[in-house]
Amino acid sequence: MLELYPSRYRDEFGQEMIRLFQDMYHDVRNSDNDMEMISLWVRIIPDYLISLTKEHLSHLKGGDYYMHKKFDTLGLFFWITAGIAVFPVVFFISMNLVGILGLGSTEDQSVWLIFIPLLLISLIGSQWLVLRKYTDRAKDWLINTAFAWVVMIASTFVVIGLLFRNLTITEPKSLMFVQAIQAIVYGGILGWFQKKALHGYANAWLLIPANIIGIALIFASIGESISSIIDMMLVGSYPALFTGIALLFIIGKKPMRSSRQGALT
């Protein structure tokens, strides 16, 4: 009977409900009155049907913020694998799309015009697919991360495209300094939005340093040039690794409280 409940509800209360039923059943078996058994089922079955409907409706309305599953090392494995796997898949699709859509040669810039947006969409999509197994804030994560990228792209356009368009940095030390600032700004924006998505969880602030370190390592790798898909996957693994480790400490515990109220009346 429990199998019909939404999975997160079952994970959270399933064992408790079984134990409660066992206690009730045990009490009825020990009583002398035979009618008690009938009365037990008359009580259990309508209650089951009503609560089943309620929990599914609650789940359909956007889920229950309290519902939670611990993000463990298996979660970390899926998180990193998803973060790395999107690179070759998206690259393969982009190369083929250029040919199919007749956008020119796969050697020129048009591949990147398809590859980059497709990569960003696939990355948040894969993160959402993993996170939704652990928390109902996955949807917020998807929206906030997409929004953070829009903010990052817009700010890059404003800062580099408009304010410093004539600036050329050739000195390696100056370039490193600029990249360090970029990593702090980009990582800070991304981490702040993701922290907001995981509201209620303790340690959500860890996403800010995790993103800064991940992005700083991407810049450090770009400096050494990326020549193959393996390089890209390696670069992609940095933010996945660091945000994944942060998630171990964040979704390892239940959220402190819900932002949702009003469900009691």
Next chain:
Amino acid sequence: MNYKQEPLTPAVFYILLALSSKERHGYDIMKQVEADSHGNVKMGPGTLYGSIKRMLEAGLIIEVNDLQDKRRKFYRLTKKGQKHLSSEVQRYSEVVNLAKNRKLLGVGNLDFGV
């Protein structure tokens, strides 16, 4: 939506009342609710844990670990839960006072003149 202003459901009210004296696990809560309501509120596992889930979400109760019985989840009233229970009891008390003033208590068959 501010649920503080609104009356609690009987299930939530009786669960808060059951937890007001001590921490309890699910079956203990269920038995206490039956006793406190003189058998008028009988909950099944679905209603009980559905209410518990919503009360956890709203921060009225918290889960606590019991060292003696690690197999079960115990629940405890939070300060917020205590406040809600107090205001609900106060509301009931005002209704009882009103009923007393209108001499409605202890009347078997009320004739409302309809």
